[in-house]
Amino acid sequence: MKLDVNALRYLTKDDFRVLTAVEMGMRNHEIVPAELIGRIASLKHGGTYKVLKNLLKHKLVHHDSSKYDGFRLTYLGYDFLAIKTLVNRGVFASVGRQIGVGKESDIFEVATEDGTVLAMKLHRLGRVSFRAVKSKRDYLRHRRSFNWLYLSRLAALKEFAFMKALEEHGFPVPNAVDCNRHCVIMSLVQGYPLVQVKELPNPDTIFETILGLVVRLAEHGLIHCDFNEFNIMIDDDEKVTMIDFPQMISVSHRNAQMYFDRDIECIFKFFRKRFHLSFDEKEVESDGSDSELNESCRPQFLDINKVSGCLDKELEASGFTRKDQDDMEKFVEGDVEEDLGSDSGEGEDEDGTACPINDATLDGLESLSLIREEGDNLQEGDSEANQNIVQHP
Numbered sequence: 001m002k003l004d005v006n007a008l009r010y011l012t013k014d015d016f017r018v019l020t021a022v023e024m025g026m027r028n029h030e031i032v033p034a035e036l037i038g039r040i041a042s043l044k045h046g047g048t049y050k051v052l053k054n055l056l057k058h059k060l061v062h063h064d065s066s067k068y069d070g071f072r073l074t075y076l077g078y079d080f081l082a083i084k085t086l087v088n089r090g091v092f093a094s095v096g097r098q099i100g101v102g103k104e105s106d107i108f109e110v111a112t113e114d115g116t117v118l119a120m121k122l123h124r125l126g127r128v129s130f131r132a133v134k135s136k137r138d139y140l141r142h143r144r145s146f147n148w149l150y151l152s153r154l155a156a157l158k159e160f161a162f163m164k165a166l167e168e169h170g171f172p173v174p175n176a177v178d179c180n181r182h183c184v185i186m187s188l189v190q191g192y193p194l195v196q197v198k199e200l201p202n203p204d205t206i207f208e209t210i211l212g213l214v215v216r217l218a219e220h221g222l223i224h225c226d227f228n229e230f231n232i233m234i235d236d237d238e239k240v241t242m243i244d245f246p247q248m249i250s251v252s253h254r255n256a257q258m259y260f261d262r263d264i265e266c267i268f269k270f271f272r273k274r275f276h277l278s279f280d281e282k283e284v285e286s287d288g289s290d291s292e293l294n295e296s297c298r299p300q301f302l303d304i305n306k307v308s309g310c311l312d313k314e315l316e317a318s319g320f321t322r323k324d325q326d327d328m329e330k331f332v333e334g335d336v337e338e339d340l341g342s343d344s345g346e347g348e349d350e351d352g353t354a355c356p357i358n359d360a361t362l363d364g365l366e367s368l369s370l371i372r373e374e375g376d377n378l379q380e381g382d383s384e385a386n387q388n389i390v391q392h393p
């Protein structure tokens with residue numbers, strides 16, 4: 001799936017109006033009846049169908065006539081809506097090259113008006129695990145608005161809330177700049193994922209720093225749950241930054257100890273293999289193998305039952321509600337287990353069809369100034385997918 005923002009320049013006010021109408025219709029319909037889109041968009045001179053054909057041409061919507069004549073947003077359509085909103089807010093002005101492909105996200109560089117380069121993470125829940133989403137529908141059956149849009153928006157909202165809170169508590173995370181729909185804007189980390197680092201001058205020190213982070217997180221009431229060499233960035237000055245927060249859980253979670261131990265185990269394993277660190281007998285199995293962390297060494301790090309965090313409670317009071325958390329956990333839990341250590345790769349799009357990873361889709365920064373528009377009657381707030389992700393003054 002490509003993110004070709006060039007098409008954004010040619011989209012008219014009516015195009016965005018109809019695209020937003022499709023998004024709004026998806027509150028209650030997986031496939032939005034064409035006639036309903038027409039009613040929501042209520043273009044002055046009619047012609048919604050013509051606009052839909054144009055959106056279809058640009059792959060911003062998908063046509064489905066299996067049950068009735070209807071449309072739904074594609075990820076690209078959702079991308080365009082988020083990008084347009086953020087550009088209108090002045091958060092950034094142009095989109096650049098792709099810098100990362102996660103399990104369920106695409107990361108691009110974006111640049112502000114004054115040339116500052118930021119990172120844009122577009123969440124794509126359902127890309128890799130669409131079958132898993134389907135099988136998990138049972139959990140969410142009673143939510144009328146459940147769909148991949150909803151899950152991706154939740155993931156972004158959660159990531160943004162957690163990143164902000166972690167930053168406020170002095171954790172080394174990117175600066176959380178803004179969030180809309182499934183899109184999070186954050187500062188660009190000048191470094192590489194640890195998985196790409198072959199040599200470190202002081203692996204022992206880095207190991208201790210990283211392990212210290214997992215423990216400090218838990219002391220604050222949180223467990224990362226995907227703490228591995230793909231989600232730890234390190235720069236030339238050996239500064240460590242942790243990223244990727246949608247799967248974080250509270251220490252009060254019923255499986256907290258297991259997730260905590262697994263995070264710790266990942267770090268041990270990686271440093272043992274990559275940097276040949278050896279650990280004393282208490283910390284590893286006596287045969288020095290890569291098997292699970294020895295039960296007896298757990299308390300050495302932390303007994304999750306004995307910590308009383310504060311950040312997890314703070315976050316409950318933030319925009320990310322307990323119910324959001326529950327929905328996310330039900331969805332994410334299984335995947336975290338399956339996906340550890342396979343943090344990239346080709347996936348499927350929401351249709352379940354093969355979706356090649358974008359290879360440096362966009363060379364150079366493309367100006368998006370043309371997509372700024374005035375006086376659009378359909379307000380951002382009209383759209384459910386857009387409601388109150390972050391309050392803006």
Ligand code: ADP
Pocket residue numbers: 099100101102103104105106107119121174186187188189190193230231243244245343
């Ligand atoms: P996923 O949840 O899909 O695993 P991540 O947040 O881990 O996504 O991002 C995937 C990759 O994108 C990372 O491994 C990293 O290389 C890159 N990346 C993510 N965020 C940033 C950032 N703020 N600055 C620089 N690179 C980033």
Ligand code: MG
Pocket residue numbers: 102103230231244343
């Ligand atoms: Mg990751």
